[in-house]
Amino acid sequence: MNVGFLFEVLIGGLLAGVMYALVAIGFVLIYKASGVFNFAQGAMVFFAALTFVQLVKMFGLPMWLAFPATLLVMVAVGVATERFVLRPLVNQPPITLFMATIGLTFVLEGLAQLVWGSQPHGLELGIEDVPMEWLSQAAGINVSQFDLAAAAIAGVLVAVLAVFFQYTRIGRALRAVADDHQAALSVGIPLKHIWAIVWAVAGFIALVAGLLWGARNGVGFSLTFIALKALPVLLIGGFESVLGAIVGGLIIGASEKLAEVYIGPYFGGGIELWFAYVVALLFLLVRPEGLFGEKHIDRV
């Protein structure tokens, strides 16, 4: 077996994993703060990317302006979601909220295509998807410049989020809410605002993920499937842990690529559709609460 090639596949997988992790973090954030498994995260990625692309293409906005404009739209989506979906469903069982977010998924997908059309678009961020020459020459390993840049952006984003959660007042409030809604409410944390903020932050993450994935695969309806790829990441990492999302993303990304290259040919290819799920399910049989999820003792 060619070790260099193995490394190349592994690194490619890990970098793709970072991109999965990016989507997964959007889920984790909302789950932590509001206990909602937001199935609409993929639709949000699609919505954000499509909005951004069309602002650039249809309205000729420069990218540096389109970014905050799209962000504004995503904040509006977050606030509206809080107002019209979450607030009326407060204190409902989590599974009800989950189903509501499936409804939200359809609304967002329909809305995005209704407003911006259902044509797929290319997206050029100015980072080329070519192997880095110096690395190719020095080690004989091809690693995409784009992948590396995307991973770096994702890394920075995670770091910023970590600082935001750890050191700001809003971050502390968020953590309090995640821990116990009732208790947070009783010490005067405005739950409504917090939820709106969390959904807005999730919208921001969706935008970044949408741009990176969109630049890679094009901005089209298929972006919504990215979320489905991120779900096994959550199974492995647990719904409650940002760190879990990152590690889970890396595991999924790497194992998926390795499987695709080394096992795939025996199955006739295309196994990346479900391989991640199988990995995740096997994981679950060993650790039902995920890698970093919290273990709950059933009290009766």
Next chain:
Amino acid sequence: MLYREAGQFRTSYAEDQRIFPIRQDRVAIALLLAFAFFVVPAVASHYWLKALLIPFLILSLAALGLNILTGYAGQLSLGTAGFMAVGAFMAYNFELRLPELPILVSFALAGLCAAALGIVFGLPSLRIKGFYLAVATLACQFFVLWVLQRVGWFTNYSSSGVISAQEIVILGHTFDSAQEKYLLTLAIVALMALAAKNLMRSETGRAFMAVRDMDVAASVIGIPIMRTKLLAFAISSFYCGVAGALYAFCYLGTVEPEAFSLDLSFRVLFMIIIGGVGSILGSFLGAAFITLLPIFLNLVSGFLSHAFGVDVPHAWLSNIELIIFGALIVFFLIVEPHGLARLWQIGKEKLRLWPFPH
């Protein structure tokens, strides 16, 4: 005034525990069935039968299957279409490879194959709950479609991956007109709905609901959690499998695996949310609603272009449909989590008292 149960005394537990304890309900359901069996085939057009009533009945059956699992046993599944696909392709293969097998037996065997797969994908439910389980059932959806697309045996090595359902022959009679297919579907769906109702009002149904409402308490009174959950997956998948077989044989005719995409799973899930989670009647109401909504929207857009000269582009229509579906789900979850079935029940309560306010 018509809907009054005064004077109807139940003097035995058998009478109290029948499916429709109130006489008027029994009359109504008998009339409805008579209408569906005798009047509809005579008056309904080919389009109505083929494009509306048959899919409505089949999707009702699938919704019923999902409702058994999600509504009664409390295990959320996003893999409904996967189980339907298994039913469709296995029925095709049973007919193909064992032509002497009566078609109804093929349907039942196909249902059993789906049930077996249901048990396999139900196994994670023993360790994981809620969201984790919902995501696990997604795996089933993807895995089944992938296998059907990749393993040639299932599609008889058809190069396009498309299969053509065989003719339906029962006791030497070929069911090929829309009327005949409608009647066959109706008969199967009616019988299976009755069986589901019986099951849900007996020990099995109570065990399902007990596990749904509080699994620790269920195990403490001796309900075996593992067996109950797996049984729910098996029965539910059996229903979905048979629905899938009917979908292929009575509705589509030619089928490719993509016909059973995640989108169909969601559609069926929407049916039970809108129709009523944990209600047999709700499965039918929800299926009717979701089947009729696109047609209603088409009518509205037709009306708009006719009356105001406003042409709604087709692409818009499908997106508006998505938005309306989504918004309705949220609306029902907020306003009436028990769906149309609950509204129906409230209506009946009102009718019992009408015209007196109390």
Next chain:
Amino acid sequence: MTADAAFAVQAQVAAAQPQGLARAVGEPILVVENVSLAFGGVKALQDVSFDVREREIRAIIGPNGAGKSSMLNVLNGVYHPQAGTIRLRVGEGWREFHDMDPHEAARLGIARTFQNIALFKGMTVLDNIMTGRNLKMRASFVEQALWLPRARREEYEHRRAVEEIIDFLEIQHIRKTPVGRLPYGLQKRVELARALAAEPRILLLDEPMAGMNLEEKQDMCRFILDVNEQFGTTIVLIEHDMGVVMDISDRVVVLDYGRKIGDGTPEEIRRNQAVIDAYLGVSH
């Protein structure tokens, strides 16, 4: 229902039970030996031993956090102790367990109620109580789906048995109400009914009277005593109301910080210095 009618029904129920009015407390039926249970670093139970005799009413008392509920949860297998054994008399012999499985416990005739009511909220009172009979039903799900004679017969027969319990606990008027809509006191009664439906040999009651007003408490006391007398059911109960405990129980176990600090008749417990200290809060 008039008092006479109620009495008549109870008499019927009593007559249906062969053991009748035998109130004599018998030999030990359940023995707990050196049970220890910990959650992570928290020691919920430490080396607890006691026995329960046939047909007695055995109370477990103690301050909050003493490990009472944990003890019941060990008895019917919801929690698994790290050490110790549980012995249960089955027929002529004994079955020894290191830990119990809830399902196994139910099969061996242990039923229970919970401190925070554990009813099936989406089901009617009748269906809730019917679930208590699940172990006695034999028809397969296929028979039920096809509504074959055996399945049908079982439904009707068990309904009859459940109706007797409904009469016994005087909850006829709510039998078709979803339990989620009932007030607290009635829910407690329905939970007792569900436990009784299993016709248990041993009934574990976790604070059956918590949160009730005086009248409801009196009713519940009467039901517990009636169950014990008429069906000969052995009862293990946790209760905070000392008056109730001293009135109705034969023997009392006292737990404090997961240890047993007293065991004996109510009279003995009343005089036990360790118990008095625990309740009055002598510094440790």
